[in-house]
Amino acid sequence: QVQLVESGGGLVQAGGSLRLSCVASxxxxxxxxxxxxxxxxxxxxxxxxxxRRFTGFTDYSNFVxxxxxxxxxxxxxxxxxxxxxxxxxxxAVYFCAASRASGGGAESEYDYWGxxxxxxxxx
Numbered sequence: 001q002v003q004l005v006e007s008g009g010g011l012v013q014a015g016g017s018l019r020l021s022c023v024a025s026x027x028x029x030x031x032x033x034x035x036x037x038x039x040x041x042x043x044x045x046x047x048x049x050x051x052r053r054f055t056g057f058t059d060y061s062n063f064v065x066x067x068x069x070x071x072x073x074x075x076x077x078x079x080x081x082x083x084x085x086x087x088x089x090x091x092a093v094y095f096c097a098a099s100r101a102s103g104g105g106a107e108s109e110y111d112y113w114g115x116x117x118x119x120x121x122x123x
Contacts, residue, residue, distance in 0.1 A: 001026075002024050002025060002026050002098050002111075002112040003024070003026075003112070004022050004023070004024050004096045004097070004098060004112055004113065004114035005022065005023050005114055005115070006022045006094065006095070006096045006114045006117040007022075007023075007117060008021050009094060009117030009118045009119045010118075010120070011120045011121075011122065012086055012119075012120070012121055013122050014086060014087055014088055014121055015085060015086065016121070017083060017084045018083045019082050020036070020081040020083065020094055020096075020117060020119075021078055021079075021080055022034070022036075022080075022081075022096030022114055023076075023077055023078050024077045024079075024098060025077070026077070029074055030053065030054075030074040031054075032053055032098040032099060032100060033050060033051065033052050033053045033098070033100075033103030034051050034053075034070075034096065034097070034099075034103070035047070035048075035049065035050040035096070035097045035099065035103050035104075035110055036050075036070060036079075036094060036096060036097070037097060037107065038090075038092035038094045038095065039093050039095070039116075040089075040091060040092040041091075041092075043092075045095065045107060046061065047105040048060070048061055048081070049061070049064065049068055049069075049070040049081060050103045050104065050105070051070045051071065051072050052102060052103065053102075056072070058070050059105070061105070063089075064083075064090075067083065067084050067085045068081060069081070069082040069084075079096060083119070086119075086121045087121060088121045088122065089121075090121050091120050091121050092118075092119060093116040093117065093118050094116060094117050094118075094119055095113055095115075095116045097110035097111075097113050097114070098110060098111060098112040099111055
């Protein structure tokens, strides 16, 4: 069982930056592919970014590519999401997720989820 706790959300003006963190419990963090998803009001949860276990390969949704960066620190059991050039449409609850396999862009590929952290971008 893995528990995930996100932090770092808040209110920021358009064009600003935030860094989200997600700390995982347990001693096998490096064996999980980690992902970030987000859910805007009235919309389905959507894939944002993922970072593979072992290889560190990263992938992003088109709407954040070039602005967001996912990274991980296995020694700290933590995955990060650096968000730059934020836009009002980035406003959402951001969720961290862990996959025991290769992860990917679908929610069904992830086994554990955090409770989410709110990000609000004002215009």
